[in-house]
Each structure stands twice: as C-alpha cells, then as structure tokens.
Amino acid sequence: MLKVEDLVVAYGGIEALKGVNIKVEEGKIITIVGANGAGKSTLLRTIVGLEKPKGGKISYEGNDLLKEKTRNLAQKGLTLVPEGRRIFPNLSVLENIKLGAYYRKDKKAIEEDIKWVYSLFPRLEERKWQQAGTLSGGEQQMLAIGRALMSKPKLLMMDEPSLGLAPIVVQDIFNIMKEIHKQGVTILLVEQNANLALKIADYGYVMETGIITMQGTGKELLLNEEIKKAYLGETVSAV
Template identity: 55%
Template sequence: MLKVENIDVFYGNIQALHNVTIEVNEGEIVTLIGANGAGKSTLLKTLSGLLKPKKGKIEFLGKSISGKAAQTIVKSGISHVPEGRRVFSNLTVEENLELGAFLRKDKAGISSDLNKVYETFPRLLERKKQLSGTLSGGEQQMLAIGRAIMAKPKLVLLDEPSMGLAPLMVQTIFKVIEEINNDGATVLLVEQNAHMALSVANRGYVIETGKVVLSGPSAELQSSEEVKLAYLGG
C-alpha cells in the first residue's frame, strides 16, 4: 500500500532522515520505534505532505505522492493524527469531527461515520457540544483519532497516541487502534511505548538518528536483545 524508498529529509541544512526505506502492506499495523528525536515524526510529516523529501520516492496505492500538497495526500486516503493532538480548541467536539470530513461529499456516509465515532468513543458523544479546548488530554486524543476517522482514510498515521496519558487511557487508545484496523484501515504507528506498540503491530522498524537500523515481525523485535536493551527496559 505504501512504499518509501531511500528518502532524505532536511530541516534547513540539518538532515533529519537518511536514505529511509519502509513499506506498509494493506491491512497491517506497522510501528516505528526509536528514541526521541530519531526522525519518526519527521517521517510521518513527510508522508502527509507537511515536509518534502530532498531525495527518494514515496508511493501510495501505486501512485507517487512525493512532494504532493497535504490536501492532495488527504484526498488520496491518508489521515495524520499529529503528536500533541492539535484539536481546534475554540470549536466544539462535533465541529472538530465534521472538519475531519471536510473533503467528503457523501452526507449519509458522513452521518454514519459520525455515529460510529460516537459509538467508539461514548465520552465524545457526552461532550459533543463542549469546546474541545476544555477536554482532558485523553479526550482530546480520542477526538484527534475520531477526526482522522471522519476523513474515511485507507491509511492512518498515528504519532505518539499514548503520550502523556494515564495507563488506563493508554489501554483504551490501543484497543481503538486495533478496532480501526479491524474496520479496514491500515495503520502506521509512531509510539514511545515500544511494549504496547509491538504488542498490537504486525511488523516494526527501529529508527535511530534518522536511519532504519532494524526491521522485522513484532515478535522478532520483541525478542531481539538490542531492542530489549534500548527500548523495552532490558
């Protein structure tokens, strides 16, 4: 579904990604693990069109999306749930969700997906008329994921969905990631909590200082001494 080949990405003169190659097959959950500042978020931003690669190719569903505008990439079926939630705090919960469906024209489908988001996150239904800036961190994360679902994506890019959340809320968010995947969306997940990420993912890539240093099935990465020492607390 997604093919990234040998991309280099820079912030000004500083190179953030070096010759990165990954692929994501339809129906998978694939996780990117690595330390803070390793380049994981940079890769997601590049896939969603917020950054442009200097070199290399990005293909989605067999078509090149390298250097395309963010709205074109959303139209093609990729939704990005950014790090730090980024909900529109001065809009209500429902207005945020409706904005997720901005590019869609199928009113019946939008209404049905809105109901589905409320079924998945009953807390959002209770707070649908509330300004999203007044929600807790966990509720804002639910809203950010719900907003992405409203675009009816084929591929969801999730950046640090568990960051700053209470353990119980982390469990809820990961259950939802599995549900989204079971409903037919492919997921590319960036996550500091390597234990949780590898427990839901089919495969993973380890990124260090902007380079892919290891990849393989989740079970293989979980049992790798290198991964255990660096990311799973030994």
C-alpha cells in the same frame, strides 16, 4: 500500499533522515519505534507533504506521493493524526469531528460515521457540545482520532498517540486502534512506547538518528535482546 525509498530530509545542513526505507502493506499494522529525536515524526510529516525531502521517493498505491498536494491526501485515503492532537480548541467536539469530513458530500454516510466514532469513543458523544479545548488530554487524543476517521482513511498514520497520557488511557487508545484495524483500516504507527506498539504490530521498524537500524515482525522485535534492553525495560504490560 505505501513505499518509502532512500528518503533524505535535511534541516539546514543537518540530515534528519538519512536514506530511510520502509514498506506498509495493505491491511497491516506497521509501527516505527525509537527514542525522541530519532526522526520518526519527520518521516510522517514528509509523507504527507509538510516537509520536502532532499532525496528519495514516496509512493502510495503505486503513485508518486511527492507530486500530490497535502490538502488532497485525505480524499485519496491517507490521513495523519498529528503529534500534539492539533484539535480546534474553541470549536465543539462535534464541530471538530465534522471537520474531518470537510471534503465529503455524502451527508447520510457522514451521520453514520459520526455514530461510529461515538461508538468507539462514547465520551465524545457525552461531550459533543463541549468546547474541545476543555477536554482532558486523553479525550483530546480520542477526538483527534475520531476526526481523522471521518475522512474514511484507507491508511491511518498516527504520531505518538500515547504521549503524555495516563497508562489506563493509553490502554484504551491502543484497544481502539485494534478495533479500527479490524474495520479494514491499515495503520502506520509512530510510537515511543515500544512495548505496546510492537505487541499490536504485524511488522516494525526501529529508527535511530535518522536511519532504520532494525526491522522484523512485531513478535521478533519484542523478543530481540537489544530492543528489550534499549526500549522495553523490565516491566511488560499486556494490551
């Protein structure tokens, strides 16, 4: 579905990505884990056209993604939930959700999808007239995901969805991610919480300083002693 080949991205003379290769198969959950500054967010930003690569290829459903304009990607089924949520704080929850369907004309289907978002995130329905900027961090993350779902993505990319959230909220977010996947949405997840991310992943990549250092099934990586030592620590909590 998505293929990144030998991707190089540089900021000035410093290479943030140094020849990255990943594949995302349709219907799978793929995760990229690594420490802060490893280049994970740069990879997602480059996929959606917010950064221009110095070299390499990106293809989506067999087409050259580097030739596409960022604003057209949602119509092609490719959506990013950015790090930091990036909601519109002065608009209501419902207005934010509707913005996710900005290019769609199917009003009846849009209403059905709003109901689906509310079924995933009941708190958003309770607060639909509330200004989005007054929501808690966890509720804002739910809103960012709900808004992304309104574009009817085939591939949903998520950048650090657990960042800065309480453990119980993180658990909710990951459970909902699994529910979204059950509805047929392919997920590419960038996440510092390697334990939770690898537990739900079909396949995973470990990124360090702009390169992929390890890859394998989620289960294989969870059992890898190097990864246990570097990312998982002593305690493991189940999803």
